Amino acid sequence: MKQRTLLATLAAAAAVLTLGCASLPAPDVLDAQADAMIKASFRDQGIAKVDRLNRDLGQKACSSDKAPSDAVAKQIEAESLASIKWPSGGQYLGDWRKGEKLAQNGRGMTWTDRSADPKSNGAQCYNCHQLSKEEISFGTIGPSLYHYGKQRGVKDPLAPESAATLQYTWGKLWNSKAYAACSNMPRFGHMKLLNEEQIRDVMALLLDPQSPVNR
Amino acid sequence: MNTKKIIGLAVLACALPAVARAQKTAADGIAEYRKMLEDGNPAELFEAKGEDLWKQPRGPKKVSLQACDLGLGPGVVKGAWVQMPRWFADTGRVQDLESRLVSCMSTLQGFDAAELIKTPFGRGEMANITALATWIAGQSHGLRFALPQGNVEEQRFYELGKRAFFFRGGPMDFSCASCHGEEGKRIRLQDLPDLTMNPGDGIGFAAWPAYRVSNGQMWSMQHRLNDCYRQQRFPYPGFASDVTVALGVYMGVNAKGAQSIVPAIKR
Numbered sequence: 368m369k370q371r372t373l374l375a376t377l378a379a380a381a382a383v384l385t386l387g388c389a390s391l392p393a394p395d396v397l398d399a400q401a402d403a404m405i406k407a408s409f410r411d412q413g414i415a416k417v418d419r420l421n422r423d424l425g426q427k428a429c430s431s432d433k434a435p436s437d438a439v440a441k442q443i444e445a446e447s448l449a450s451i452k453w454p455s456g457g458q459y460l461g462d463w464r465k466g467e468k469l470a471q472n473g474r475g476m477t478w479t480d481r482s483a484d485p486k487s488n489g490a491q492c493y494n495c496h497q498l499s500k501e502e503i504s505f506g507t508i509g510p511s512l513y514h515y516g517k518q519r520g521v522k523d524p525l526a527p528e529s530a531a532t533l534q535y536t537w538g539k540l541w542n543s544k545a546y547a548a549c550s551n552m553p554r555f556g557h558m559k560l561l562n563e564e565q566i567r568d569v570m571a572l573l574l575d576p577q578s579p580v581n582r
Numbered sequence: 583m584n585t586k587k588i589i590g591l592a593v594l595a596c597a598l599p600a601v602a603r604a605q606k607t608a609a610d611g612i613a614e615y616r617k618m619l620e621d622g623n624p625a626e627l628f629e630a631k632g633e634d635l636w637k638q639p640r641g642p643k644k645v646s647l648q649a650c651d652l653g654l655g656p657g658v659v660k661g662a663w664v665q666m667p668r669w670f671a672d673t674g675r676v677q678d679l680e681s682r683l684v685s686c687m688s689t690l691q692g693f694d695a696a697e698l699i700k701t702p703f704g705r706g707e708m709a710n711i712t713a714l715a716t717w718i719a720g721q722s723h724g725l726r727f728a729l730p731q732g733n734v735e736e737q738r739f740y741e742l743g744k745r746a747f748f749f750r751g752g753p754m755d756f757s758c759a760s761c762h763g764e765e766g767k768r769i770r771l772q773d774l775p776d777l778t779m780n781p782g783d784g785i786g787f788a789a790w791p792a793y794r795v796s797n798g799q800m801w802s803m804q805h806r807l808n809d810c811y812r813q814q815r816f817p818y819p820g821f822a823s824d825v826t827v828a829l830g831v832y833m834g835v836n837a838k839g840a841q842s843i844v845p846a847i848k849r
Binding site (some may be wrong): 389390391392397398400401404405407408409410411412415416417419420421422425426427429430431432473476477478479483491493494495504505506507508551553554558559560 | 734737738741742744745746748749750751752753754755756757759760761763764766767768769770771772774778811812813815816817818819820823824825826828
């Protein structure tokens with residue numbers, strides 16, 4: 368039914384154009400035309416298949432220069448929060464040295480990458496965030512994360528008073544949209560960009576008092 | 583490689599650590615380097631090749647492209663680039679420079695359009711299209727972008743391009759706007775132009791085609807967009823596909839008044 372309406376609208380739009388009537392289609396017709404145009408313009412290449420153009424609720428709602436309605440934003444955040452897989456055995460922290468290597472690595476998931484296995488992906492962090500004082504080549508799309516743990520008063524990440532920060536940080540890395548529906552940040556756990564072990568290593572980079580982020 | 587170019591590269595090599603110390607001078611360093619290379623830009627070689635290709639009788643029909651209409655009348659090259667993409671009556675389509683070249687090479691010279699479009703960047707006739715695009719764009723050096731929007735199809739493509747620009751998808755949830763929707767942002771040390779407006783003379787849409795020093799390649803606007811989509815983790819955009827042309831209309835109209843510095847030189 369929906370598709371039939373869409374086809375009818377597209378046919379009507381095409382007819383209008385053929386007749387040379389000089390008026391722009393309505394916004395919702397343009398939306399449908401843009402979707403059809405995008406579908407027709409791309410092809411599979413390596414690991415990057417056209418199914419990557421099938422958008423979920425959040426991607427669709429955040430595909431405009433206008434923010435989604437509060438109700439939609441809340442729905443995206445609730446669904447994202449519910450989707451988070453918490454670390455097995457309550458193990459939140461790995462090795463910050465491995466985390467730093469992952470943070471430096473901006474590779475993965477392009478059509479020139481051979482495998483979509485998380486093991487071949489970087490965590491991309493420095494592309495958009497400042498993290499340590501030593502690395503001056505950092506991006507500014509995301510906020511500075513320098514002193515991330517220190518600023519949140521994490522002296523001992525294993526102490527009970529650190530639990531809330533650990534949980535929030537894990538959730539943010541797993542599915543950033545749980546806390547901001549249209550966050551620019553990729554959903555590293557949810558989209559299988561990083562595995563649990565890699566996320567633990569990035570967690571350690573952010574929260575270990577000995578890591579270059581907090582020193 | 584001439585002396586000036588070697589000195590230029592040395593200057594860049596020296597400039598980088600300084601850039602590292604004082605962050606915001608990254609763009610300054612590159613601008614300075616670009617200035618030094620102005621009369622030694624390797625893009626000139628592609629321009630010379632492109633001019634030759636335009637005038638030479640070529641293809642199965644052995645004719646030149648000099649009757650090709652780039653929007654300002656058959657054979658008119660100067661000023662054409664800063665008014666493209668635009669609508670063409672003969673094809674009934676909105677076309678960017680490269681898709682227009684494919685049309686002319688097919689109708690005038692007898693090349694197979696489908697074969698041209700399939701050819702990878704840097705190979706065979708695609709390398710020739712890039713050289714042609716470099717020369718043609720270079721003939722508008724110093725002119726200001728003024729894309730026509732009088733035709734309803736041009737207006738429709740602007741609207742479609744805007745939607746494509748904000749289309750979020752793929753495994754990293756990126757759209758063009760993720761990187762190019764705000765002023766003053768960077769990835770690592772790379773400044774990102776805000777392409778939802780005119781980002782300034784010789785920036786963004788007004789800076790391609792460009793010679794890329796890092797890989798020694800001449801990149802057309804189609805090649806630039808193709809690599810954006812690669813980094814966006816999207817599937818592969820067809821050469822001269824509607825999405826690439828629509829994005830060209832969106833960025834080109836937004837860049838109204840920006841001066842083209844093409845052919846540019848990039849790190």
